[in-house]
Amino acid sequence: METLPFEIAETAHALRRAFDRRAATLGVTRAQWKVLFRVDRQPGLRQVELADILDVEPITLCRIVDRLEEAGLVERQRDPADRRAWRLEVTGQAAPLIAKLRALADDLMAEAFAGLSEPELELMRTKLTKIRNNLTANPQGRMTA
Incomplete structure:
Protein backbone atom coordinates (compact mmCIF):
# COMPACT_ATOMS: atom_id res chain seq x y z
CA MET A 1 0.00 0.00 0.00
CA GLU A 2 2.88 2.34 0.80
CA THR A 3 4.08 2.53 -2.82
CA LEU A 4 0.65 2.62 -4.50
CA PRO A 5 0.27 6.45 -4.41
CA PHE A 6 3.78 6.75 -5.87
CA GLU A 7 2.92 4.27 -8.64
CA ARG A 21 6.36 14.62 -26.61
CA ARG A 22 3.69 13.86 -29.17
CA ALA A 23 1.93 17.23 -28.81
CA ALA A 24 5.26 19.04 -29.19
CA THR A 25 5.37 17.79 -32.80
CA LEU A 26 2.32 20.02 -33.36
CA GLY A 27 3.98 22.98 -31.62
CA VAL A 28 1.78 22.80 -28.52
CA THR A 29 2.98 22.90 -24.91
CA ARG A 30 1.38 20.99 -22.04
CA ALA A 31 -0.11 24.17 -20.62
CA GLN A 32 -1.61 25.06 -23.99
CA TRP A 33 -3.13 21.67 -24.73
CA LYS A 34 -4.63 21.51 -21.24
CA VAL A 35 -6.31 24.88 -21.80
CA LEU A 36 -7.50 23.93 -25.29
CA PHE A 37 -8.95 20.59 -24.14
CA ARG A 38 -10.74 22.10 -21.14
CA VAL A 39 -12.17 25.11 -22.99
CA ASP A 40 -13.27 22.86 -25.84
CA ARG A 41 -15.08 20.62 -23.34
CA GLN A 42 -16.46 23.50 -21.28
CA PRO A 43 -16.92 26.52 -23.53
CA GLY A 44 -17.65 29.80 -21.78
CA LEU A 45 -15.56 29.12 -18.68
CA ARG A 46 -14.42 32.24 -16.91
CA GLN A 47 -10.64 32.60 -16.75
CA VAL A 48 -10.67 32.45 -12.96
CA GLU A 49 -12.71 29.22 -13.06
CA LEU A 50 -10.30 27.68 -15.55
CA ALA A 51 -7.29 28.69 -13.45
CA ASP A 52 -8.88 26.94 -10.48
CA ILE A 53 -9.70 23.80 -12.48
CA LEU A 54 -6.16 23.62 -13.88
CA ASP A 55 -4.65 24.49 -10.48
CA VAL A 56 -2.61 27.41 -11.81
CA GLU A 57 -2.38 31.03 -10.75
CA PRO A 58 -4.71 33.35 -12.69
CA ILE A 59 -1.77 35.42 -13.98
CA THR A 60 -0.11 32.25 -15.31
CA LEU A 61 -3.30 31.27 -17.11
CA CYS A 62 -3.63 34.80 -18.47
CA ARG A 63 -0.24 34.47 -20.18
CA ILE A 64 -1.15 31.09 -21.67
CA VAL A 65 -4.47 32.45 -22.94
CA ASP A 66 -2.66 35.51 -24.35
CA ARG A 67 -0.46 33.21 -26.47
CA LEU A 68 -3.39 31.07 -27.59
CA GLU A 69 -5.36 34.19 -28.45
CA GLU A 70 -2.44 35.62 -30.46
CA ALA A 71 -2.32 32.32 -32.37
CA GLY A 72 -6.05 32.62 -33.12
CA LEU A 73 -6.95 29.48 -31.16
CA VAL A 74 -8.89 30.99 -28.24
CA GLU A 75 -10.95 34.12 -27.86
CA ARG A 76 -11.99 36.05 -24.81
CA GLN A 77 -15.55 37.28 -24.54
CA ARG A 78 -16.80 39.72 -21.94
CA ASP A 79 -18.88 38.10 -19.25
CA PRO A 80 -22.28 39.82 -19.49
CA ALA A 81 -22.80 39.37 -15.75
CA ASP A 82 -19.39 40.80 -14.74
CA ARG A 83 -17.59 43.34 -16.93
CA ARG A 84 -14.29 42.56 -15.22
CA ALA A 85 -14.43 38.88 -16.16
CA TRP A 86 -13.66 37.10 -19.42
CA ARG A 87 -15.23 33.93 -20.74
CA LEU A 88 -13.16 31.69 -23.00
CA GLU A 89 -14.09 29.98 -26.24
CA VAL A 90 -12.01 28.03 -28.73
CA THR A 91 -12.10 29.40 -32.25
CA GLY A 92 -12.94 27.58 -35.44
CA GLN A 93 -9.25 27.83 -36.28
CA ALA A 94 -8.49 25.65 -33.23
CA ALA A 95 -10.73 22.78 -34.36
CA PRO A 96 -8.18 21.04 -36.63
CA LEU A 97 -5.46 21.29 -33.96
CA ILE A 98 -7.79 19.95 -31.27
CA ALA A 99 -8.77 17.08 -33.59
CA LYS A 100 -5.08 16.23 -34.10
CA LEU A 101 -4.46 16.40 -30.35
CA ARG A 102 -7.44 14.11 -29.72
CA ALA A 103 -6.10 11.65 -32.30
CA LEU A 104 -2.71 11.72 -30.56
CA ALA A 105 -4.45 11.10 -27.23
CA ASP A 106 -6.48 8.21 -28.68
CA ASP A 107 -3.33 6.60 -30.08
CA LEU A 108 -1.50 7.07 -26.79
CA MET A 109 -4.35 5.57 -24.77
CA ALA A 110 -4.52 2.57 -27.10
CA GLU A 111 -0.79 2.07 -26.62
CA ALA A 112 -0.84 2.66 -22.85
CA PHE A 113 -3.82 0.39 -22.16
CA ALA A 114 -2.90 -2.37 -24.61
CA GLY A 115 -3.50 -5.80 -23.12
CA LEU A 116 -6.15 -4.60 -20.66
CA SER A 117 -9.70 -5.84 -21.22
CA GLU A 118 -12.73 -3.58 -21.15
CA PRO A 119 -13.86 -5.06 -17.78
CA GLU A 120 -10.38 -4.39 -16.35
CA LEU A 121 -10.47 -0.80 -17.60
CA GLU A 122 -13.95 -0.28 -16.18
CA LEU A 123 -12.84 -1.67 -12.81
CA MET A 124 -9.85 0.70 -12.86
CA ARG A 125 -12.16 3.66 -13.61
CA THR A 126 -14.46 2.65 -10.78
CA LYS A 127 -11.62 2.33 -8.28
CA LEU A 128 -9.98 5.63 -9.31
CA THR A 129 -13.35 7.37 -9.02
CA LYS A 130 -13.78 5.94 -5.53
CA ILE A 131 -10.34 7.25 -4.51
CA ARG A 132 -11.13 10.74 -5.87
CA ASN A 133 -14.51 10.74 -4.14
CA ASN A 134 -12.91 9.70 -0.84
CA LEU A 135 -10.49 12.61 -1.12
CA THR A 136 -13.07 15.22 -2.12
CA ALA A 137 -15.51 14.07 0.56
CA ASN A 138 -12.83 14.67 3.21
CA PRO A 139 -10.84 17.68 1.86
CA GLN A 140 -9.34 18.60 5.23
CA GLY A 141 -7.81 15.14 5.59
CA ARG A 142 -9.38 14.61 8.99
CA MET A 143 -9.48 11.09 10.28
CA THR A 144 -13.00 9.79 10.61
CA ALA A 145 -14.06 7.35 13.28
Whole structure:
Protein backbone atom coordinates (compact mmCIF):
# COMPACT_ATOMS: atom_id res chain seq x y z
CA MET A 1 0.00 0.00 0.00
CA GLU A 2 2.88 2.34 0.80
CA THR A 3 4.08 2.53 -2.82
CA LEU A 4 0.65 2.62 -4.50
CA PRO A 5 0.27 6.45 -4.41
CA PHE A 6 3.78 6.75 -5.87
CA GLU A 7 2.92 4.27 -8.64
CA ILE A 8 -0.29 6.16 -9.49
CA ALA A 9 1.61 9.45 -9.63
CA GLU A 10 4.42 7.96 -11.71
CA THR A 11 1.91 6.47 -14.16
CA ALA A 12 0.12 9.81 -14.53
CA HIS A 13 3.49 11.51 -15.02
CA ALA A 14 4.51 8.99 -17.69
CA LEU A 15 1.21 9.55 -19.55
CA ARG A 16 1.65 13.35 -19.45
CA ARG A 17 5.25 13.16 -20.65
CA ALA A 18 4.39 10.79 -23.49
CA PHE A 19 1.56 13.07 -24.60
CA ASP A 20 3.79 16.16 -24.25
CA ARG A 21 6.36 14.62 -26.61
CA ARG A 22 3.69 13.86 -29.17
CA ALA A 23 1.93 17.23 -28.81
CA ALA A 24 5.26 19.04 -29.19
CA THR A 25 5.37 17.79 -32.80
CA LEU A 26 2.32 20.02 -33.36
CA GLY A 27 3.98 22.98 -31.62
CA VAL A 28 1.78 22.80 -28.52
CA THR A 29 2.98 22.90 -24.91
CA ARG A 30 1.38 20.99 -22.04
CA ALA A 31 -0.11 24.17 -20.62
CA GLN A 32 -1.61 25.06 -23.99
CA TRP A 33 -3.13 21.67 -24.73
CA LYS A 34 -4.63 21.51 -21.24
CA VAL A 35 -6.31 24.88 -21.80
CA LEU A 36 -7.50 23.93 -25.29
CA PHE A 37 -8.95 20.59 -24.14
CA ARG A 38 -10.74 22.10 -21.14
CA VAL A 39 -12.17 25.11 -22.99
CA ASP A 40 -13.27 22.86 -25.84
CA ARG A 41 -15.08 20.62 -23.34
CA GLN A 42 -16.46 23.50 -21.28
CA PRO A 43 -16.92 26.52 -23.53
CA GLY A 44 -17.65 29.80 -21.78
CA LEU A 45 -15.56 29.12 -18.68
CA ARG A 46 -14.42 32.24 -16.91
CA GLN A 47 -10.64 32.60 -16.75
CA VAL A 48 -10.67 32.45 -12.96
CA GLU A 49 -12.71 29.22 -13.06
CA LEU A 50 -10.30 27.68 -15.55
CA ALA A 51 -7.29 28.69 -13.45
CA ASP A 52 -8.88 26.94 -10.48
CA ILE A 53 -9.70 23.80 -12.48
CA LEU A 54 -6.16 23.62 -13.88
CA ASP A 55 -4.65 24.49 -10.48
CA VAL A 56 -2.61 27.41 -11.81
CA GLU A 57 -2.38 31.03 -10.75
CA PRO A 58 -4.71 33.35 -12.69
CA ILE A 59 -1.77 35.42 -13.98
CA THR A 60 -0.11 32.25 -15.31
CA LEU A 61 -3.30 31.27 -17.11
CA CYS A 62 -3.63 34.80 -18.47
CA ARG A 63 -0.24 34.47 -20.18
CA ILE A 64 -1.15 31.09 -21.67
CA VAL A 65 -4.47 32.45 -22.94
CA ASP A 66 -2.66 35.51 -24.35
CA ARG A 67 -0.46 33.21 -26.47
CA LEU A 68 -3.39 31.07 -27.59
CA GLU A 69 -5.36 34.19 -28.45
CA GLU A 70 -2.44 35.62 -30.46
CA ALA A 71 -2.32 32.32 -32.37
CA GLY A 72 -6.05 32.62 -33.12
CA LEU A 73 -6.95 29.48 -31.16
CA VAL A 74 -8.89 30.99 -28.24
CA GLU A 75 -10.95 34.12 -27.86
CA ARG A 76 -11.99 36.05 -24.81
CA GLN A 77 -15.55 37.28 -24.54
CA ARG A 78 -16.80 39.72 -21.94
CA ASP A 79 -18.88 38.10 -19.25
CA PRO A 80 -22.28 39.82 -19.49
CA ALA A 81 -22.80 39.37 -15.75
CA ASP A 82 -19.39 40.80 -14.74
CA ARG A 83 -17.59 43.34 -16.93
CA ARG A 84 -14.29 42.56 -15.22
CA ALA A 85 -14.43 38.88 -16.16
CA TRP A 86 -13.66 37.10 -19.42
CA ARG A 87 -15.23 33.93 -20.74
CA LEU A 88 -13.16 31.69 -23.00
CA GLU A 89 -14.09 29.98 -26.24
CA VAL A 90 -12.01 28.03 -28.73
CA THR A 91 -12.10 29.40 -32.25
CA GLY A 92 -12.94 27.58 -35.44
CA GLN A 93 -9.25 27.83 -36.28
CA ALA A 94 -8.49 25.65 -33.23
CA ALA A 95 -10.73 22.78 -34.36
CA PRO A 96 -8.18 21.04 -36.63
CA LEU A 97 -5.46 21.29 -33.96
CA ILE A 98 -7.79 19.95 -31.27
CA ALA A 99 -8.77 17.08 -33.59
CA LYS A 100 -5.08 16.23 -34.10
CA LEU A 101 -4.46 16.40 -30.35
CA ARG A 102 -7.44 14.11 -29.72
CA ALA A 103 -6.10 11.65 -32.30
CA LEU A 104 -2.71 11.72 -30.56
CA ALA A 105 -4.45 11.10 -27.23
CA ASP A 106 -6.48 8.21 -28.68
CA ASP A 107 -3.33 6.60 -30.08
CA LEU A 108 -1.50 7.07 -26.79
CA MET A 109 -4.35 5.57 -24.77
CA ALA A 110 -4.52 2.57 -27.10
CA GLU A 111 -0.79 2.07 -26.62
CA ALA A 112 -0.84 2.66 -22.85
CA PHE A 113 -3.82 0.39 -22.16
CA ALA A 114 -2.90 -2.37 -24.61
CA GLY A 115 -3.50 -5.80 -23.12
CA LEU A 116 -6.15 -4.60 -20.66
CA SER A 117 -9.70 -5.84 -21.22
CA GLU A 118 -12.73 -3.58 -21.15
CA PRO A 119 -13.86 -5.06 -17.78
CA GLU A 120 -10.38 -4.39 -16.35
CA LEU A 121 -10.47 -0.80 -17.60
CA GLU A 122 -13.95 -0.28 -16.18
CA LEU A 123 -12.84 -1.67 -12.81
CA MET A 124 -9.85 0.70 -12.86
CA ARG A 125 -12.16 3.66 -13.61
CA THR A 126 -14.46 2.65 -10.78
CA LYS A 127 -11.62 2.33 -8.28
CA LEU A 128 -9.98 5.63 -9.31
CA THR A 129 -13.35 7.37 -9.02
CA LYS A 130 -13.78 5.94 -5.53
CA ILE A 131 -10.34 7.25 -4.51
CA ARG A 132 -11.13 10.74 -5.87
CA ASN A 133 -14.51 10.74 -4.14
CA ASN A 134 -12.91 9.70 -0.84
CA LEU A 135 -10.49 12.61 -1.12
CA THR A 136 -13.07 15.22 -2.12
CA ALA A 137 -15.51 14.07 0.56
CA ASN A 138 -12.83 14.67 3.21
CA PRO A 139 -10.84 17.68 1.86
CA GLN A 140 -9.34 18.60 5.23
CA GLY A 141 -7.81 15.14 5.59
CA ARG A 142 -9.38 14.61 8.99
CA MET A 143 -9.48 11.09 10.28
CA THR A 144 -13.00 9.79 10.61
CA ALA A 145 -14.06 7.35 13.28
